[in-house]
Amino acid sequence: MDGIATRHWRPPRAARLTAAEARQAEFLFGGLHWRSERLIEAVFANLGYRARALPTATRADLMTGRELADIGQCCPTSFTTGNLANFLREEAARSGPQAVRDRYVFLTVGSCGACRFGQYHQSYELALRNLGLERFRMLLLAQDRVDQSDGAADAFQPDLPLILGAIWACLCGDLIQGMEYRTRPYETEPGATDRAVRDSVDLLADAFRNRPKRGETWGALAWHLATPYFTDALRQARRRFDAVAVDRLRVKPVVKITGEFYLHTVEGEPNYNIHRWLEAEGAEVYPASIAVWLDYLIRFAKQEAEERRGAIRHAGLRIAAAGVLQRALRLTYDRLRGALNHIPHGMPRQEELRALAAPYFHHRLSGGEGDMLIGKAIWAHRHRHAHMTCELSPYSCMPNTMSVGAMARVLGDHPDLLYAPIEVKGDAEVHALSRCQMILTEAKKRAAAEFEQALKTAGMTLDQARQRAADDADLRRATWKLPHRGAAGTAANAVLHMAGKHL
Amino acid sequence: MPRVLNVWSTHRFWLGFFGALGLPANRLVFSSDTSEEQFREFGRGRGTVDCCWPVKCASAHYGELMFGQRRKLDVLFSPLIYNMPSMLAGHVVDNLACPRVMAGPEMVRAGFTREKDLFAEAGLRYVAPLVTLAEPQLVAGQLFKAFDGILPGLTPAETEAAVAEGFAALARFDADMRGRSRHVLERCAAEGRPCILVLARPYHMDPGIGHEIENDLQNAGYPVLWSQYLPQDPALMDWLFGEEVRAGLMASPFDIADVWPSSYSANTNEIIWGAKFAARMPWIAGVIRMTSYECGMDQPTFTPVQAIVEHSGTLYFAFQELDSTKPAGSVRIRVETILHYLGRSSAGIIARKRALLPPDCPLAPG
Structure with a gap:
């Protein structure tokens, strides 16, 4: 038996993580923005687990990732591989490889289909083998299970309260992020928004840490859907933003961020700190939310079941379940958003995104964000939610390059759509940002022209608008909801609102 | 049909399918093998994004079929092959095509339509259905929808029989x-x-x-x-x-x-x-x-x-x-x-x- 087992190459496999061991271990995870990561840590703590978000990846992690895994990786693979490797290397230097194996467990997504995103773990495993950390435990999250269990009764499986907590943490993290990016460009006291965000995240983390336990399955689900617990916590967070004074007459282009999931979600060196850079360049950032990605996944599952009737079992049941899930997600997101006075952006309807993208990209093409990138760009342009779309694509990303290519025809049909596809290699910052800046310059001109048009429509001069705004206490409050009056820019909408007009 | 990507492993299916529908082999035109000359003559300026050569060169195959034929073609057929018949089916998690390979035709099409519709100018109908060759029971429906109105008098039953013949032809070829x-x-x-x-x-x-x-x-x-x-x-x-x-x-x-x-x-x-x-x-x-x-x-x-x-x-x-x-x-x-x-x-x-x-x-x- 030994001879047969070693005759051919097989990668070493880590031992299974038992439920008892999970209570002693520390879970590592990453790849989201810091607000959601903080809240997910609190969710683990709430259930008696220890969890730690890896530090945001850096350029040094990129280099390590390239060095330790196979050549030709897309940059998210290099960043995340190097990020994990560097963290563990430092820990191993401090406490030894065996202690690292015993203490930590890495939780990652391991199965999503054709794109190599579903094969990241191969890179992690290779990098860890190269570091002498083979058999380090890594849990691959599938949509419905952790595939380390092999059906073993004693294996750790995340229960529904953990999954629901993580989803609610992402939704709340998204909403605080949305609040932040709608506020900071207009704050009159520099730093006030950042303070409000930090306080809000602390407050929400406490709420998640002390989340009441309401059953393991249906009870937990019903409680999450019905409870005012999270809306109450978000209302408290809103009060932190009440103190932030804003000047909404600053004319700024709104830049919608889209792209590959990791690059559009993280905030740091993996995407050249593009969120902060755009703000520094005078833009209002419309961030990409994790909630929209979840909504897309449900839409994709639903349409797969619809189109594979006859090839899969229980298609009708799957369609119905996906429909219910999608409604629950949207209702929950809107309810939570309501606690922040609907200031963070809402979720575009997936049906509309699909319909808008249909002439250019088939809705079933999978991997990455599929048709959603095209749909979002047209949606933001058509409904005047942004002056410009900045799409963050990893160098050599397989699905993203195809949708970027298909955008050529979109731009032919919509020549006014400002679109900046940025290829992110991780170490070519000047090139990427200068490319973005070219389109941003045009977006600034659009925002200025739109503001002029708004003044004209409102029949006001700039001075009159400033005077009216100075007298309007609501308009100076960050938590007051400015209605969308048909302009993409905040300043133009503010002028139109004061005059009771629409563009 | 552009002779590109997964057409290389599924061409016998298409020959069998079209043959069973009464389209003789001499009316099914494949583009030639890929070459740099082909790309220079027919593909230059049609790319919309930089990517791997097997996908990028598809622009040249489209161009050759549109502008490089002695006789006029009626339809340019470029299926989006979503998943593949595989000898490992049933032993693996899935049989998907590469995301670039399945979406490549959408990217290539953009290069021929971004300024004006060059397919229409060349008098061609562009037909690019998504086809799930790893799920044979769905293929007839997908292809009937794609060719209904293009192949006169086509019925679902005929399409189903033609798909069965396509798979049989592919199986015979693979076995050989x-x-x-x-x-x-x-x-x-x-x-x-x-x-x-x-x-x-x-x-x-x-x-x-x-x-x-x-x-x-x-x-x-x-x-x-x-x-x-x-x-x-x-x-x-x-x-x-x-x-x-x-x-x-x-x-x-x-x-x-x-x-x-x-x-x-x-x-x-x-x-x-x-x-x-x-x-x-x-x-x-x-x-x-x-x-x-x-x-x-x-x-x-x-x-x-x-x-x-x-x-x-x-x-x-x-x-x-x-x-x-x-x-x-x-x-x-x-x-x-x-x-x-x-x-x-x-x-x-x-x-x-x-x-x-x-x-x-x-x-x-x-």
């Missing part, structure tokens, strides 16, 4: 090719000769993409097999993998989960299985790996494939980052190196691998 591969191995076993296995994607058979590297080796007297057409008959599978299956190391001879648990991609899965086959088959003394520049599907497989092959003592040579231009000089030097090592080591490799397998070899009975 596997039979030929087996025959090559039988000859090698009988004569104690080494052969070479090519691990690559189906479109590396295109002389403009794989650059015919394997031909130089074949010219030197080494028979060449492709991983897509390896024999699979039960006795041979049991001889190669049976002991490991019975020891619980693999669920079946076609199981690759022991080395590649994320088995989503059909072509990747077949490359991994081909590597396992090569590691066990005594007369495969050397493996040639071909990958195209920027291939994200191949990238995570570099180490596992090399490790699987080399752990068995089989020679492994990789031609990575293949692009539009044939690197003739470096290929010649590499081929000389490969021939040198094959000449020096093949006998020992065959003997060592043969000694690990049961004595009764189905390839050389008696």
Whole structure:
């Protein structure tokens, strides 16, 4: 038996993580923005687990990732591989490889289909083998299970309260992020928004840490859907933003961020700190939310079941379940958003995104964000939610390059759509940002022209608008909801609102 | 039809399908093999994004069919092949096509429609349905929807029969090719000769993409097999993998989960299985790996494939980052190196691998 087992190459496999061991271990995870990561840590703590978000990846992690895994990786693979490797290397230097194996467990997504995103773990495993950390435990999250269990009764499986907590943490993290990016460009006291965000995240983390336990399955689900617990916590967070004074007459282009999931979600060196850079360049950032990605996944599952009737079992049941899930997600997101006075952006309807993208990209093409990138760009342009779309694509990303290519025809049909596809290699910052800046310059001109048009429509001069705004206490409050009056820019909408007009 | 991407492994399905619908083979026009000349003449300026050559060159195939034909064509048919019929179906998680390969036609189409509709100008109907060839029961519906109104009088029943004929034609072709591969191995076993296995994607058979590297080796007297057409008959599978299956190391001879648990991609899965086959088959003394520049599907497989092959003592040579231009000089030097090592080591490799397998070899009975 030994001879047969070693005759051919097989990668070493880590031992299974038992439920008892999970209570002693520390879970590592990453790849989201810091607000959601903080809240997910609190969710683990709430259930008696220890969890730690890896530090945001850096350029040094990129280099390590390239060095330790196979050549030709897309940059998210290099960043995340190097990020994990560097963290563990430092820990191993401090406490030894065996202690690292015993203490930590890495939780990652391991199965999503054709794109190599579903094969990241191969890179992690290779990098860890190269570091002498083979058999380090890594849990691959599938949509419905952790595939380390092999059906073993004693294996750790995340229960529904953990999954629901993580989803609610992402939704709340998204909403605080949305609040932040709608506020900071207009704050009159520099730093006030950042303070409000930090306080809000602390407050929400406490709420998640002390989340009441309401059953393991249906009870937990019903409680999450019905409870005012999270809306109450978000209302408290809103009060932190009440103190932030804003000047909404600053004319700024709104830049919608889209792209590959990791690059559009993280905030740091993996995407050249593009969120902060755009703000520094005078833009209002419309961030990409994790909630929209979840909504897309449900839409994709639903349409797969619809189109594979006859090839899969229980298609009708799957369609119905996906429909219910999608409604629950949207209702929950809107309810939570309501606690922040609907200031963070809402979720575009997936049906509309699909319909808008249909002439250019088939809705079933999978991997990455599929048709959603095209749909979002047209949606933001058509409904005047942004002056410009900045799409963050990893160098050599397989699905993203195809949708970027298909955008050529979109731009032919919509020549006014400002679109900046940025290829992110991780170490070519000047090139990427200068490319973005070219389109941003045009977006600034659009925002200025739109503001002029708004003044004209409102029949006001700039001075009159400033005077009216100075007298309007609501308009100076960050938590007051400015209605969308048909302009993409905040300043133009503010002028139109004061005059009771629409563009 | 553009002769690109997964058309290289499914063309017999399309010939069978259209033939059964009464469209004779001479009315089905494939573009020519890929070449730099073809790209210069028909593809230049039509690309909308930089990507791997197998996808990028599709613009030239479209252009050739639109503007390079003596006779006028009526339909440009370029299916979005979502998933693939695979010999590993049922043993792996999924059989998806690469995301670029499945979406490539959408990207290429954009290059011909961004200013104006050049398909309409060329008098062509552009038909590009999404087709799930790994789910045969859905294919008739997908193709009927695509051709309803284009092929006069087409009915769902006719489409269904034509799809069945397409799959039958593909199965016959695959069986024939596997039979030929087996025959090559039988000859090698009988004569104690080494052969070479090519691990690559189906479109590396295109002389403009794989650059015919394997031909130089074949010219030197080494028979060449492709991983897509390896024999699979039960006795041979049991001889190669049976002991490991019975020891619980693999669920079946076609199981690759022991080395590649994320088995989503059909072509990747077949490359991994081909590597396992090569590691066990005594007369495969050397493996040639071909990958195209920027291939994200191949990238995570570099180490596992090399490790699987080399752990068995089989020679492994990789031609990575293949692009539009044939690197003739470096290929010649590499081929000389490969021939040198094959000449020096093949006998020992065959003997060592043969000694690990049961004595009764189905390839050389008696």
